[in-house]
Amino acid sequence: MKVKQAEFVISAVGPAQYPQDALPEIALAGRSNVGKSSLINRMIDRKNLARTSSKPGKTQTLNYYKINQDLYFVDLPGYGYAQVSKSMRAVWGKFIEQYILEREHLKLLLHLIDLRHPPTKDDQAMFEWLKYNELPVCVVTTKADKVPKGKWQKHVKIIREALRMDKTDELVLFSSETGQGKDELWSIIKQYGEI
Ligand code: GTP
Ligand code: MG
Numbered sequence: 001m002k003v004k005q006a007e008f009v010i011s012a013v014g015p016a017q018y019p020q021d022a023l024p025e026i027a028l029a030g031r032s033n034v035g036k037s038s039l040i041n042r043m044i045d046r047k048n049l050a051r052t053s054s055k056p057g058k059t060q061t062l063n064y065y066k067i068n069q070d071l072y073f074v075d076l077p078g079y080g081y082a083q084v085s086k087s088m089r090a091v092w093g094k095f096i097e098q099y100i101l102e103r104e105h106l107k108l109l110l111h112l113i114d115l116r117h118p119p120t121k122d123d124q125a126m127f128e129w130l131k132y133n134e135l136p137v138c139v140v141t142t143k144a145d146k147v148p149k150g151k152w153q154k155h156v157k158i159i160r161e162a163l164r165m166d167k168t169d170e171l172v173l174f175s176s177e178t179g180q181g182k183d184e185l186w187s188i189i190k191q192y193g194e195i
Pocket of ligand 2: 052075
């Protein structure tokens with residue numbers, strides 16, 4: 001994918017603010033700090049278009065990034081961020097849930113999981129819920145550069161088992177640091193987005 005243009009469009013807090021030009025949307029879900037914003041930046045080769053932070057909970061709205069005239073990346077708020085209040089978490093949850101279940105332009109959900117660690121309870125619950133609702137999902141295991149190459153397949157196996165993934169469920173090994181997995185992920189995105 002040749003990215004000629006990438007721009008931040010809007011931080012949406014509800015459907016009234018979603019873009020109206022009917023482009024395919026590729027959303028990113030995952031724990032706070034798993035690397036959602038960094039993945040967007042790497043996919044479009046921009047350093048900091050999507051705001052990243054070592055402090056979890058940075059992205060708190062639904063952030064739309066338009067890529068060429070082809071698609072949107074939608075950066076969702078991270079789940080499992082303990083330092084926000086319970087009621088606030090419930091609001092975020094509802095909001096994300098509605099977007100995921102009702103947005104007709106959503107073509108693929110990238111579910112990011114940290115390659116270094118076994119999936120958390122939140123990760124498991126999220127993946128189970130996505131599958132139950134028959135969402136097109138691709139698991140992306142992040143921060144591969146932090147795991148020695150020789151251990152990649154072992155970690156992938158643990159993640160596949162913990163999430164109870166089918167053989168046919170897509171999984172891409174990724175690193176925003178090195179660009180590992182970028183081309184493979186673009187080809188999956190193009191396929192699902194029909195781009
Ligand atoms: P929230 O917006 O809080 O939900 O976090 P996020 O999922 O958008 O994470 P973000 O992209 O901000 O990254 C969190 C931290 O992890 C930052 O310090 C990144 O530099 C680091 N990080 C992200 N991806 C990678 C990666 O592939 N490799 C390494 N080594 N660090 C990464
Ligand atoms: Mg973020």
